[in-house]
Amino acid sequence: MTEWTALHPIIDGGDPDNVVRLVQGMDATTRKALAEPLRAYEKQLRTAAFVSKRFWGPRLCALTVAGAALLPTASSVAVWIARNGLRxxxxxxxxxxxxxxxLRDRQVTWLPDLVDRLALRLPSDRxxxxxxxxxxxxATHTGIAPLATDGLVYAWIATGEAHTSRSSLARRxxxxxxxxxxLEPGGWPGKLAGDPALDxxxxxxxxxxxxxxxGRxxxxxxxxxxxxxxxxxxxEVAMLAGDYEALLSNSHAPTAAMARHELLLASQAGLSR
Structure with missing residues (x-):
């Protein structure tokens, strides 16, 4: 296969930039034909008798780019990227x-699905x-907000970066x-309370x-x-009185104290009216 003969040495040489050049504008039939030898090549490398990180390192990024360019579905691309890495x-x-x-060059309809699948792979504790x-x-390219996964919520708060999907993230x-x-190290209490986009x-x-x-x-x-x-x-406290009352017996003393204080203020305000 002429195309694989050209692509194989580029991946083997760890040259992701030239992978992009070679697959640019490639038609769907050619991509499909190249997917199988690409999978076989990766399997051969991973099952080799001697595989070290130094041996794998230069090839991983080129493999990731090639898989994104050639594999046929959102699920196969998501698994491939997660397995081979981005750096x-x-x-x-x-x-x-x-x-x-x-991925943009492919003009496939499943990019929003891929975004969601990748968002689901984000860790929720780091x-x-x-x-x-x-x-x-x-997500910016597709114009469709990804799923508000645990990992995406964690990344939003941990990095402190602005996010166009913050309304859906804030709900989770x-x-x-x-x-x-x-929350406190990132200055989030004030930022969230003062954000007019949030309910x-x-x-x-x-x-x-x-x-x-x-919890902790x-x-x-x-x-x-x-x-x-x-x-x-x-x-607002009066409207949510039942929720505050449920906190009065909370084992976390500061929480119970807050609830008592808010209910007392609401009660006093009601009596003064």
């Missing part, structure tokens, strides 16, 4: 922009900045473990829900700070 460890060179370039950047870049803020501890009642209800769930004190303290920044009015 060469020794040089620190990433291929995020190249992956986006070859940052994966390369995968996050790829998800964000592809209270369901992802380990987020509370990140204030949703944030209040979310705080009360998360505090009622319980460090996590709960972050949501107490968010509640303080929201500074609920007596009318």
């Amino acid at each position: 060469e460890d020794e040089t620190g060179t990433d291929v995020i922009d190249l992956v986006v370039e070859v 940052l994966d900045p390369d995968m996050q950047q790829l998800v964000t870049s592809l 803020l209270f369901e992802v473990d380990g987020i509370g501890v990140l 204030r009642v949703m944030l209040l209800e979310g705080c009360l829900f998360r505090l009622r769930r319980g 004190a460090a996590d709960l303290n972050g949501f107490l700070l968010l509640h303080k920044a929201l500074a609920p009015t007596t009318d």
